[in-house]
Amino acid sequence: xxxxxxxxxxxxxxxxxxxxxxxxxxxxxxxxxxxxxxxxxxxxxxxxxxxxxxxxxxxxxxxxxxxxxxxxxxxxxxxxxxxxxxxxxxxxxxxxxxxxxxxxxxxxxxxxxxxxxxxxxxxxxxxxxxxxxxxxxxxxxxxxxxxxxxxxxxxxxxxxxxxxxxxxxxxxxxxxxxxxxxxxxx
Numbered sequence: 001x002x003x004x005x006x007x008x009x010x011x012x013x014x015x016x017x018x019x020x021x022x023x024x025x026x027x028x029x030x031x032x033x034x035x036x037x038x039x040x041x042x043x044x045x046x047x048x049x050x051x052x053x054x055x056x057x058x059x060x061x062x063x064x065x066x067x068x069x070x071x072x073x074x075x076x077x078x079x080x081x082x083x084x085x086x087x088x089x090x091x092x093x094x095x096x097x098x099x100x101x102x103x104x105x106x107x108x109x110x111x112x113x114x115x116x117x118x119x120x121x122x123x124x125x126x127x128x129x130x131x132x133x134x135x136x137x138x139x140x141x142x143x144x145x146x147x148x149x150x151x152x153x154x155x156x157x158x159x160x161x162x163x164x165x166x167x168x169x170x171x172x173x174x175x176x177x178x179x180x181x182x183x184x185x186x
Contacts, residue, residue, distance in 0.1 A: 003062070003118075005110030007103055010062040010075060013053060017063055017071050022046045024094040032157065033132045034092070035164065058082070064093070064107050072098055075111050077124070085122040087115065099134070108143050109183050116171040123170050129155050130163040144177030145169045 003010040013021070024030050025041040053061060058080040064073040073093040080087040089111065093104050115121045126145070128135050139145040145167045154164035169177075178184055 003110060003114050005106040007066060007106040008072070008110060009065045009067065010107070010110060010114070011065050012055075013050065013061055013063045013074070015050060018043070018046050018050055020071055020094065021074070024092065027094075029096070030092065030094065033129065033135065034090075035127060035129060035155070062111075064091075064103070066098075066103060069098070072103055073107070075107050077111070077115055077119075077121075080121075085120060087121055087124055089115075089124045089126050104138060105142055108139075109178070112143075112169065112174045113178070113184070116174050121171065123168060125166070125168045127151075127164050127166050129157065130165055136165060136167075139167050143169070144173055144181075146173070 022041065022043055025046065059076070059078040060080070061074060061076045061078070063071055064075055066072045072095060073091065075089070075091040077087040077089055091104065091107055091111075093099050093107075112124065115124060126139065128139075130136075130150075136147075140147055146169065147165060148168050149166040151164040151166065153161035155162040
């Protein structure tokens with residue numbers, strides 16, 4: 001099943017995507033903006049990661065496909081808690097020239113619509129390293145998310161400690177945001 005937005009399609013990650021995903025996973029400019037510890041990733045590990053993906057998992061990862069450009073990034077709903085109807089969300093747009101062109105916003109709105117209207121989740125959580133100002137501004141200003149807290153000194157990057165900024169959105173906040181912005185209006 002594909003999930004359609006206005007500009008993108010969220011689809012399953014396919015084996016043909018691995019070379020580009022491998023390139024992004026080894027790009028220091030991308031990885032420095034993401035949480036978690038990153039080491040160089042070999043193609044063998046990329047294939048192992050791909051083999052571990054399952055539609056029955058509580059960790060769902062999607063390829064972001066732009067009909068005119070092909071694969072442009074990935075998005076996810078992970079650590080899905082079916083009892084409490086929550087999940088953690090992350091997104092990556094691989095080509096820096098595509099950032100700020102509306103693909104990320106369409107991806108986020110499409111993923112939220114799917115999570116809240118189709119899957120029945122009630123809340124999405126996320127976090128960002130404090131110097132990732134573009135992502136923070138995007139989620140808080142364009143995406144309708146709220147800043148919910150800070151974990152001081154969580155990350156060690158660039159020879160110093162950085163805060164982890166906690167963000168989130170509820171289903172009701174999403175519906176209000178979609179209505180206020182008219183995003184899904186014809």
